[in-house]
Amino acid sequence: MMALRETAPPEKVEGMHPEDIKAAIRKRGMTLSKLALDNGLDESCCRAALIRSQPEAEKVISRFLGVPLHRLWPDRYDESGGRVRHVRDEDTSERDDSHRLSAVAR
Numbered sequence: 001m002m003a004l005r006e007t008a009p010p011e012k013v014e015g016m017h018p019e020d021i022k023a024a025i026r027k028r029g030m031t032l033s034k035l036a037l038d039n040g041l042d043e044s045c046c047r048a049a050l051i052r053s054q055p056e057a058e059k060v061i062s063r064f065l066g067v068p069l070h071r072l073w074p075d076r077y078d079e080s081g082g083r084v085r086h087v088r089d090e091d092t093s094e095r096d097d098s099h100r101l102s103a104v105a106r
Contacts, residue, residue, distance in 0.1 A: 016067070032046040045060075
């Protein structure tokens with residue numbers, strides 16, 4: 001019987017944990033909501049940035065903490081501060097007819 005070769009899963013580059021980001025902001029006497037409002041964003045934008053990409057809010061948080069974007073969210077930004085594009089972000093104009101949104105539009 002042939003032995004299976006075990007391979008290590010690809011390493012996931014992790015940035016700061018969302019709770020650590022919240023704690024760092026709170027330690028500086030600020031809240032995510034106030035940070036957003038003080039920078040002309042909707043009250044929930046900075047909170048949402050901890051869950052999903054919100055480029056303007058991410059920049060506000062990065063500037064406030066003095067931590068580069070790629071250190072906070074290495075899966076979203078490269079070292080130059082450019083956005084990392086994921087396959088799901090690519091052009092979706094070629095969806096087939098079975099896509100649920102395409103089917104509803106008919």
